[in-house]
Amino acid sequence: MSTTEQESRIVIQGIEIALACPDQLTFQWIGQREVLEQLLAAWLLIDAADIPLSPRLVGKPGVGKTTLAYAAAKAINRDVYIYQCTMDTRPEDLLITPVIDRSGGIRYVASSLVTAMIRGQVCILDEGNRMAEKSWASLAPLLDSRRYIESLSQA
């Protein structure tokens, strides 16, 4: 079953959380097989203890970084969640945002990053170089073997 057909909300410790929708892009990766295979190799799992790496793609503007990340995720049949980073992205923006719903109650909405984590899919932190050090620091445990994100209350 495609994850797009899954429930768009989950319940964690009694709290309902709305999940993001995956991004659907129409473009395809043309040529440059080697760089695509390098990225796929970073996600390769051989031993049960292996965890996928989180590679950082660097290159000149327009060289195809975002397209490559999307194409690699699709090559292994993963949904892709694109988080558009800016210099204003705060650590809490990367997590779960409480919003007031129509009835005046609080609704919790997961970021595309948290949705990808929950669903075991791929998140592209697009334009990640713009993001401040504090926000990157909050992702440190996610990007190493710990696999969680620091929330504000822990910071």
Ligand SMILES: Nc1ncnc2c1ncn2[C@@H]1O[C@H](COP(=O)(O)OP(=O)(O)OP(=O)(O)O)[C@@H](O)[C@H]1O
């Ligand atoms: N190998 C490729 N196959 C198909 N399209 C490509 C390829 N390389 C680049 N493109 C196309 O070039 C354009 C720019 O690519 P993309 O946005 O992925 O670059 P980028 O490196 O992420 O740019 P930026 O640094 O501005 O974020 C897009 O229209 C993309 O589809």
Ligand SMILES: [Mg+2]
């Ligand atoms: Mg890009």
